[in-house]
Amino acid sequence: MSGGMGNRSPPFWPGPRRMGGFGAPGAPGTAPGRGSFTPSMMHDEPQVARDDIIKGTDDDAIISKLSAVNLGYLDDPFVKYFVKRPSRRPPLINRGSYLRTRSLDTFTEQFIKNDITPSSITTTTTTTSPTSATTQSASTPSPTTTATAITPAAGIKKQIVSLGCGSDTRYFKFKAKGLSAHKYFEIDFPESTAKKAVVIKKNKAFTDIIGDPDLRLGLGGTELYSKDYCLLSGDLREFTESIVPKLKAQGFDISLPTLFLSECVLIYIQPGDSDAIVNWVGTNMDASLFVVYEQINPTDAFGAMMLRNLKARQIELPGIHAYPSLKSQEERFTSRGWQAAKAVNMNKLHESLSEQELKRISSLEIFDEVEEWQLLADHYCVAWAYQAKPQQPEPRRSQLIHLLANAVSS
Amino acid sequence: MGSDLDRQIQTLLQCKIITEAEVKDLCLKAREILVEESNVQRVDAPVTVCGDIHGQFHDLKELFKVGGECPKTNYLFMGMGTVARYVFSVMLSIEIDLPGDFVDRGHHSVETFLLLLALKVRYPDRITLIRGNHESRQITKVYGFYDECFQKFGSANVWRYCCEIFDYLSLSAIIDDRIFCVHGGLSPSINTIDQIRTIDRMQEVPHNGAMCDLLWSDPDPDSCTGWGLSPRGAGFLFGESVAKPFLHNNGLELIARAHQLVMEGYKLMFDEQVVTVWSAPNYCYRCGNVAAILEVDSNLNREYRIFKDSDRSSMNSRTNPQREGPPDYFL
Numbered sequence: 001m002s003g004g005m006g007n008r009s010p011p012f013w014p015g016p017r018r019m020g021g022f023g024a025p026g027a028p029g030t031a032p033g034r035g036s037f038t039p040s041m042m043h044d045e046p047q048v049a050r051d052d053i054i055k056g057t058d059d060d061a062i063i064s065k066l067s068a069v070n071l072g073y074l075d076d077p078f079v080k081y082f083v084k085r086p087s088r089r090p091p092l093i094n095r096g097s098y099l100r101t102r103s104l105d106t107f108t109e110q111f112i113k114n115d116i117t118p119s120s121i122t123t124t125t126t127t128t129s130p131t132s133a134t135t136q137s138a139s140t141p142s143p144t145t146t147a148t149a150i151t152p153a154a155g156i157k158k159q160i161v162s163l164g165c166g167s168d169t170r171y172f173k174f175k176a177k178g179l180s181a182h183k184y185f186e187i188d189f190p191e192s193t194a195k196k197a198v199v200i201k202k203n204k205a206f207t208d209i210i211g212d213p214d215l216r217l218g219l220g221g222t223e224l225y226s227k228d229y230c231l232l233s234g235d236l237r238e239f240t241e242s243i244v245p246k247l248k249a250q251g252f253d254i255s256l257p258t259l260f261l262s263e264c265v266l267i268y269i270q271p272g273d274s275d276a277i278v279n280w281v282g283t284n285m286d287a288s289l290f291v292v293y294e295q296i297n298p299t300d301a302f303g304a305m306m307l308r309n310l311k312a313r314q315i316e317l318p319g320i321h322a323y324p325s326l327k328s329q330e331e332r333f334t335s336r337g338w339q340a341a342k343a344v345n346m347n348k349l350h351e352s353l354s355e356q357e358l359k360r361i362s363s364l365e366i367f368d369e370v371e372e373w374q375l376l377a378d379h380y381c382v383a384w385a386y387q388a389k390p391q392q393p394e395p396r397r398s399q400l401i402h403l404l405a406n407a408v409s410s
Numbered sequence: 411m412g413s414d415l416d417r418q419i420q421t422l423l424q425c426k427i428i429t430e431a432e433v434k435d436l437c438l439k440a441r442e443i444l445v446e447e448s449n450v451q452r453v454d455a456p457v458t459v460c461g462d463i464h465g466q467f468h469d470l471k472e473l474f475k476v477g478g479e480c481p482k483t484n485y486l487f488m489g490m491g492t493v494a495r496y497v498f499s500v501m502l503s504i505e506i507d508l509p510g511d512f513v514d515r516g517h518h519s520v521e522t523f524l525l526l527l528a529l530k531v532r533y534p535d536r537i538t539l540i541r542g543n544h545e546s547r548q549i550t551k552v553y554g555f556y557d558e559c560f561q562k563f564g565s566a567n568v569w570r571y572c573c574e575i576f577d578y579l580s581l582s583a584i585i586d587d588r589i590f591c592v593h594g595g596l597s598p599s600i601n602t603i604d605q606i607r608t609i610d611r612m613q614e615v616p617h618n619g620a621m622c623d624l625l626w627s628d629p630d631p632d633s634c635t636g637w638g639l640s641p642r643g644a645g646f647l648f649g650e651s652v653a654k655p656f657l658h659n660n661g662l663e664l665i666a667r668a669h670q671l672v673m674e675g676y677k678l679m680f681d682e683q684v685v686t687v688w689s690a691p692n693y694c695y696r697c698g699n700v701a702a703i704l705e706v707d708s709n710l711n712r713e714y715r716i717f718k719d720s721d722r723s724s725m726n727s728r729t730n731p732q733r734e735g736p737p738d739y740f741l
Binding site for chain 1: 543544548549552553554641642643670671672673692693694695696697698699738739740741
């Protein structure tokens with residue numbers, strides 16, 4: 001689904017030393033030595049067969065999102081362009097698609113909307129971020145350092161990086177509402193980005209939103225570049241070596257506050273590789289907010305069955321045992337020095353819906369899957385964390401932290 | 411009963427459908443039997459009490475293996491769960507892609523319901539079927555039974571025949587005047603068993619009122635106030651302070667009900683005076699739960715038998731599971 005790239009593109013993830021994580025040892029497509037993607041691999045039949053399976057899950061997921069849109073759970077006029085054969089999904093799946101999208105939308109919206117204001121320097125807010133961030137942002141900046149403070153009037157530039165974007169439409173949805181970041185980068189494997197680029201390039205609904213006459217395709221149609229939106233192809237397991245240079249070539253700026261989104265993505269790569277991404281972000285970005293949506297609780301009866309069922313679809317979750325709980329999801333960040341981290345499961349998110357919103361979605365269709373919903377929702381979490389590099393002057397750092405804390409508040 | 415019926419039962423036991431004409435005939439016969447039943451059907455112990463099957467046909471056969479074949483064992487089903495819910499709607503779309511390779515998983519609500527109905531017609535005194543909240547037009551439409559009927563019979567006729575039968579199903583049962591069996595639970599509109607007897611049940615499950623509550627309510631172990639709003643949008647949550655007086659006033663010792671998935675197959679509440687029995691193992695091939703049936707002997711001693719999903723329905727035995735559409739997750 002949006003962001004589900006990890007689950008459908010493993011065959012394109014080169015690097016033999018890492019391939020063992022996908023499929024059973026010796027399963028088709030995991031033979032050692034299968035290096036970077038080359039056209040000849042298309043003729044490798046087991047490989048192609050596996051691709052098809054994985055692509056199937058992607059289609060399945062986009063269909064789920066469209067189902068939620070068509071029933072009125074979500075408002076998104078762009079999803080339909082990615083679905084050839086719409087189909088109505090069961091209520092439980094609709095509700096889950098809705099909740100996960102809504103939750104990440106909320107972070108995105110707050111991140112885009114929040115700005116540095118004079119009041120933000122002195123007021124203490126944030127109820128959900130438990131740690132030092134609140135205290136730091138509360139500290140009044142010393143008058144001697146105001147030279148480095150961000151000028152409120154200018155408005156602070158921000159970036160968004162969607163890791164494994166799949167067919168996600170968030171950039172378009174938000175920009176259509178007049179909400180956009182300075183730069184929005186999407187990254188996925190070439191096969192996914194190529195498909196996405198075609199849809200975007202040939203539909204006015206998308207090009208109008210991008211609104212850049214210089215919008216152009218690149219790298220054999222696997223990438224798209226415009227002023228504020230870039231679709232890039234690459235392998236997240238080579239984040240530092242290959243993704244970062246690509247980002248930088250398109251104007252990615254490590255000094256800007258940046259939101260990183262990972263919707264069911266990190267969990268599909270080996271913990272060593274996902275950790276490398278978190279490490280890079282934590283040590284190189286002046287300020288960043290990281291939002292992760294993925295599965296947890298692999299060892300209880302439902303979780304074990306989930307892994308078995310996914311395995312039957314040749315989908316593995318190499319990351320789930322490294323970060324199997326809410327606590328470990330938070331520690332993924334706090335142990336690396338991030339200022340604040342919080343993880344909640346989908347039940348918690350569901351409970352946090354306003355009575356009015358709950359009433360609205362309850363009226364959309366019958367929902368008689370209460371126990372299964374609770375089980376399922378117990379196995380998915382949203383985790384967020386933010387950091388601001390210590391080696392930067394005050395009050396800028398406090399301002400940045402405050403900005404990020406606001407983006408995750410409420 | 412004729413050999414035709416026995417033949418149909420044999421067909422259904424192999425998870426094969428019978429003809430539309432046979433379904434029609436079966437439903438007519440079932441109607442004659444069910445119309446004579448009370449809203450509170452009297453059942454004599456010994457009897458084996460089961461919860462919904464949810465179209466998990468092979469697990470129903472597993473249940474018969476564990477509990478004994480009908481008519482040898484006397485059965486009471488507290489609802490059939492005539493839909494496999496989301497599993498089914500997902501798989502339908504896959505079937506269209508892959509004709510001819512679509513077998514035996516989860517979406518056998520038609521075969522399951524018809525088998526139970528055929529057994530009812532064949533052995534009316536050895537199997538009691540009471541209505542669950544899924545035995546309704548609205549739910550079967552949303553959760554796939556309608557589509558399944560259409561898919562398998564080429565028209566909605568079978569769905570229509572089945573829905574007519576739903577309206578005839580009894581609403582509850584009492585075993586030896588002591589154990590009250592109902593699909594969901596209690597209703598604030600009902601204080602006595604006699605009040606249930608006066609309900610006009612020949613209708614689609616209403617959105618509220620006594621009949622709706624019996625099929626939709628859930629016990630709430632955390633309740634201290636008695637009645638609460640149900641997250642399902644129908645029925646109520648009922649607490650201990652409601653359940654115990656109901657039992658006492660009606661001379662009962664236990665409320666047995668289904669309706670809620672419990673990972674351990676059954677769950678006792680309120681000082682063992684209310685029990686949930688869940689009979690669909692690894693529900694929707696996703697939940698990883700075990701299932702249970704409740705055996706009540708002639709002295710009303712109770713024994714719970716736990717069982718797992720049958721090998722045939724287990725994902726493990728699948729050679730090509732993706733073709734058969736494993737359950738949905740958010741990916």
